[in-house]
Amino acid sequence: MEGSKFLIVGLVLAICAFIFQLIGLASPYWIVAEITSLKMNFGLWKYCFQSPILSHTTICRDVNAIITEDWRDAVRAMSILGMIALLVSVVMTILKLFAMKESKIPPFVAIGTVFAGAVFILIAIAVFAAKMNDGSVISVPFDYHFAFAFCIIAMLAAIAAGCIMVVNVMK
Template sequence: MRQFELLVFSDENREVKKKKMEDGLASPYWLTTDLPGTNVNLGLWKYCAESVPGGLKICVDTTIRVTEGNKMEATKFLLVGLVLTICAVIFQLIGLASPYWLTTDLPGANVNLGLWKYCAENVPGGLTICVDTTTRVTEDWFTAVQAMSILGLIALVAALVMTILKMFVMKENKVPQFVAIATAFAAAIFILISIAVFAAKMNDLFQSIPFTYHFAFAFCILAMLAAIGAGCLMLVDAMK
């Protein structure tokens, strides 16, 4: 059977320990280093340079010396977030404009379906015929998929504009960054709804016909993932 020993400190010992802890927190001697012409001591609150030219001792707040590196690291998060947002816009544009969300082989033709165009390739005579998708798919759910995809692109463009404003114009203002975060996550939600509804409905429509999702559908998924990544990185940057 294990035995435990309970240590009881007197009020005097507690006061001594508390005083030592306070002295340790306040002391500017957590780290020391020698630089050319001066000896530097770093604490949690003070940064002191001793034996500077003239034999002086200069102390400043530690945050003045340390926050520069943190800001640089934070800017890296914001820069990567900007790159991901640009990629998300490009991916969503490709997915939105291309008639290659779905492909299937029908008797005598290969059919590709996008949000706006329905194309039949290798029809008799080797022709490719494209018509508006709405002439083939007239249900309300397809209009909703189109709308969600467009909203996703608009939200991504808004996130891109807000990120550029934050990085190059309104550097000290947090509002554009929080707007960029919100619009990036909103874009991801819009795109997720569009691809989820499209996939569910196509599985119902093509139950007896084999089909595969094409590259434009994959690009929309990549846009959603890039938007999530950008939003997360910009959120981490905002919290620093």
């Protein structure tokens, strides 16, 4: 039973990582910027702006209109692959806990996919940050916002889940 406690903790962390990644992937708040009184926020799919001229109405548009480079698609792809890998890890861990209790394969698949998910998310974060910081996309000062932070937290939770799952396998 002691080993399954580690597996349950790993499952909870993997579920948290999946939820954080889902929120980070879907939200248009990866970065925020303000030019005079115009407030803008950008995500992987949409960018929004709010202007006092328009009675503080928020208008959102597809990010494809301002970012046409291939790196945007790479960041999206890595983020989605990370989320899928985390989902596979959650499913494999649930299978090990409830359906395939004697099988040795699900924990190894769960460990591999949770670490793969963390690597995919790391690549997405690194590419996005590098491209945003080089000044070619946005030339005004900006801050990273909660969706970007949620992806970082998802990556860290996935690494923690993988480490705990490894401890479970080693027992």
